[in-house]
Amino acid sequence: MTTAIVKTSKFAAVDSLWTDIFHNAVETETRKYIYSSNDELFIFSGDHFPILLEQAQLLGIVTEDEYYRFYDLLDKNDVFGCLIIEASTGHHLADEGYIFEWNAGIAHTGSGGKFASDFYYYAKRYKYTSIHGCNIEGALRYAFYWDKCSGEPIRKRIWGRRSFDNTEPVGLEYRKFLEQEINNFFRGAKMDNILRSAMRTSPTPNGAKVSLEEAKNRLQRRKARLSKKKT
Secondary structure (H helix, E strand, O other): OOOEEEEOOOEEEEOOOEEEOOOOEEOOOOOOEEEOOOOEEEEEEEEHHHHHHHHHHHOOOOOHHHHHHHHOOEOOOOEEEEEEEEOOOOOEEOOOOOOOEEEOOEEEEOOOHHHHHHHHHHHHHOOOOOOOOOHHHHHHHHHHHHOOOOOOOOEEEEOOOOOEEOOOOOOHHHHHHHHHHHHHHHHOOOOOOOEOOOEEOOOOOOOEEOOHHHHHHHHHHHHHHHHHHHO
């Protein structure tokens, strides 16, 4: 459903598989991560519509007023989780109100996150190297074994001396795709409709349900942080 792990200033990794409510694989262009205009990497877990809307807000595809109005249309049973990383340093920004979990110094989200973080921790503790040659990759593949709704391809970024990055920036085509999705699902929606996600990545079992109040709080904290960063 989703496997995402982050070790601050070291690495970030996420799977790419989306599934429907019956856990069947779904083909979609929607990514589980994006780079914001402030050069921050956001990795998501949860249901399709909250993730879609968050990406659109981060990229300026929806206004602040639209963001709040559309958020209020979401099914209150949808869930949402997120990890934020400074792209230049790999530093994990953990204080913005997004839901994730910690395990042995590794932040994780998604139904496979605990499996992956366990693997990485014990591999390091017992000086084990995965047959894949990389314990980050080994951790996600271990999670895939236990969580059949997480899967290929793996996107990862490593900071430091042995840097690596196979994530993709947000290009024009992806922006167009997001805008089309927003137009299709949100801008054409009636205000008395509840928008229920048909696709999900599924966060951890105690992932947070969507909340307009929490969305407002997150956005205000982000604006305050970015304003402080500029000074």
